[in-house]
Amino acid sequence: MEYRPNDTILILGNTNPNSFLTIELFDPNGKIVKTKETFSDKNGKISNNELRIPSDAKVGTWAINVKSGPNFDNVKISVIASKEEGLIVNVSKGIEIAGYGKSIDITVSNAAQKVDMIITTSEGIVIQKLSFPASGKGEIKQPWFIPSNVVPGTYILKVTDAKGSAETIFTIN
Incomplete structure (x- = not known):
């Protein structure tokens, strides 16, 4: 136990x-x-x-x-370790599907209700806005297919829910 x-x-x-x-x-x-x-x-x-x-x-x-x-x-x-408090966001390399292109996998933990996501360049230019409901366990696992007009570089993913926000930096090659 x-x-x-x-x-x-x-x-x-x-x-x-x-x-x-x-x-x-x-x-x-x-x-x-x-x-x-x-x-x-x-x-x-x-x-x-x-x-x-x-x-x-x-x-x-x-x-x-x-x-x-x-x-x-x-x-x-x-x-076991105490449950981490607050919103946690992670980005990992996804798969590549012919006709859709490359993707990244977005994982959000400790989310409350709906989560809004904004992906921006390091200069703050908005690439895409997304919104997903959290599961009953407060999790979201979602692939994001990188639009063909997005160039390699550093990007920021900011997530916001009913209780707070978190962000992470990731690189597209």
């Missing part, structure tokens, strides 16, 4: 009815980061969502230890 900093951890399980439980969260160095105490219900069900990965958590393998008297269980989880 993968978690990110600030994610809540849901602990589910079964044990004896009305058992006292100690839940411990260990960082990758084996240090106890958090301890919570709780009880199972009258049917022996365990359901606890009071543990949260710390906001400054180190990336790596963490452990959760749940114990009740001499009984215990230990589970390993992975803490």
Whole structure:
């Protein structure tokens, strides 16, 4: 299971009815980061969502230890890097199709709703304006076929969505 900093951890399980439980969260160095105490219900069900990965958590393998008297269980989880905030745009070399020409692949991450794109020369001359809806995951993966009148050189792609903007520089050969 993968978690990110600030994610809540849901602990589910079964044990004896009305058992006292100690839940411990260990960082990758084996240090106890958090301890919570709780009880199972009258049917022996365990359901606890009071543990949260710390906001400054180190990336790596963490452990959760749940114990009740001499009984215990230990589970390993992975803490991965925090999700990048804000709009991210990347351009990579695309394919060449006869009749259409060369293309570049535009990838946008963390987008909200519709994304407007403007491709300009390094001098600020607008080459093309584009607009695409973001997927439910906030992503856009779109090829752009380079118009035949565009000369080799350096270009700027600026993207804007409902929350912000980002830009990247790319070269057409």
